Amino acid sequence: MKILVLNANTTESVTQALVERLQSACPPNVQLIGATATFGAPYVASRAAVTVAGHAALEAVRASVAREADAGRPPFDACHYACFGEPGIEALREEMAVPVVGMAEATILCALQLGERFSILTVGEAWPPMLRELMRRTALQERCAGLGVVPGDALALAGDRAEGARVIRAAAQTVMATQKPDVLIVGGAALAGYAGDLTQACGVPVLDSLFASFEQA
CATH class of the missing domain: 3.40.50.12500 (Rossmann fold)
Known part of the structure; x- marks a missing residue:
């Protein structure tokens, strides 16, 4: 293949x-x-x-x-x-x-099999409005508990794993406290590989969008 x-x-x-x-x-x-x-x-x-x-x-x-x-x-x-x-x-x-x-479509479909409501955590202030439009186009806005933003530059986070883990964990905890989703999606290529460290801290399934979507390819 x-x-x-x-x-x-x-x-x-x-x-x-x-x-x-x-x-x-x-x-x-x-x-x-x-x-x-x-x-x-x-x-x-x-x-x-x-x-x-x-x-x-x-x-x-x-x-x-x-x-x-x-x-x-x-x-x-x-x-x-x-x-x-x-x-x-x-x-x-x-x-x-x-x-x-x-990546987004496949990961969201996976999240819907794990819980009623999901949140998306990604990097970049411009992404939440665009992702909200995606939710409306796919008629999934009622299943989306909310969107969270990781501060910083995407490429810098991808390059500094220790700093990336720190800021992503803090952002994830904020999302869990304020939005209370059943599933958390860590979205974006720059955040690939971080989800595994968050499952225990968040207490819900955490999906890495890179791997969750690839499994459907």
Whole structure:
């Protein structure tokens, strides 16, 4: 099985880290190939960046599919869209003849199997309004207990695990105290790998959006 891991930002190191994390959890017969946007933002954290990222993601998919075909290699069996905002996912599904699994959509579906109400914790002040729009589009606003924001820069948090763990834990505790969800989603590629440390502190299931969505690819 061959899965395309798609990163809609331009930071190659993020793509490499995501592929390494996911590959370590895969059986030997699963091959992961990363694709990084060649234009746009280093990290998608605004409406303007989301708009550009949708175009960049589509071009990255086209280039990856063409590269495999030109080399005579088998096509992809699925695409894991490793961007929590999922910019342009409808176009990606139109472009590819295989499942395209969105990080937010798939993780929310998983959360709904674990509890009545979920909260989302992510990084970036611009994301809550955009995620609220996602809740309305998917008619899930009544199941969403609320949204929490981790302060700081996404790439800095991804690079400094000790500091990232500290601020994410504090933000998660605030969400649990104020929103009281049944499930907590830690959303976004930059926050991948932190959820496991939060389950005991939060007292509810905590989902890492990277792994929860990848399991559905």
